[in-house]
Amino acid sequence: MDVDEILKQVPIDDIAERFGVSPDVARRAVNEGGATLLGGLAKNAETDEGSAAIEKALNRHGGFTGVSKVDDVDQADGEKIVKHVLGDRKGEVTETLNKSEKTAGGIDFGKLLPILAPIIMGIIANKSKGRSGQGGGGIGDILGGLLGGGQGSSGGGLGDILGGLFGRR
Template sequence: MSAVDELLAQIPISQIAARLGVDEATAETAVRSAVPTLLGGLEANAQDSGGAASLESALAQHQGSSLLEGGVDIDQVDATDGEKIVGHVFGDNTDQVVSTLGGIGGAGGTSLMSKLLPMLAPLVLTFVAKQLGGGAQGQATSASGGGIGDLLGGLLGGKSAGAGGGLGDLLGGILGGGGTGGSGGIGDLLGGLLGSGRK
């Protein structure tokens, strides 16, 4: 099971569907689009020294979080914190990212995505903080010379954003063919929007 799948398996789709007022299939499609996008945005920010410092600080704040312990309860997620995280990750491109993700077939539209990303962002940060602290999958830091960017690259499938065709291709590889719409998947849609967060 990949790290992304491990995180997705912990997210209570039925609870999110109920909270958003949609069916579970729509909620699952939206979550499967949003989680790798958040991870990809974090990785893109980590490639910049200022962004990496900001990310390290955010991860430190989520290091001891119990959000992922004993089953996730969406009611315990601080959506206000989530909105701040989303704003930092995507910066001026937040609205475009939300709109792009919302336009994916079956993902429920922009309004749903704008509510979903802040719900998921604290979970994603908590998961990455756990990995960085040597959690269940504590791969990456020592194996590839350290750094949050390397860890996030590992979580996203073993590539870093600087390799090959960049983050767009990486996300496309993760999500392409998953009913995400568009020939190259979400990566092609979002490639230019990620990495513009506030440093």
């Protein structure tokens, strides 16, 4: 599974309509926002405590069957996920995303990330089913695979900035 597979499960047209942008702008924003959330999750998964917290959160999001409209997303839950994933860097990260030339087109990432977060958690939860008990790398391997699959399309630029924010270079 890679970021493209996640994109297929996000209601791009509904997001475009909600934010008043073209589907192409919405797709780019979802790609950047999704990669950011996955990067934050991967960073959190580097510690035993963070990995355990992610596993606990994934258990709450199991059984995800997708959404067809933004209104189907629990955005309050999404806000909690974003706050946990990005921590005290949430404002800095959303500001960086909002200024991105790739997605400059009217998307407010402060509003988009809470829509994406429950979708991504649900997809990861489904992906991780049956993998528990495989030892240390479980969730980290899944997140690494998701991030690895999406890196080819966004080399440099925003990815490097966000990598710096999350302590990756």
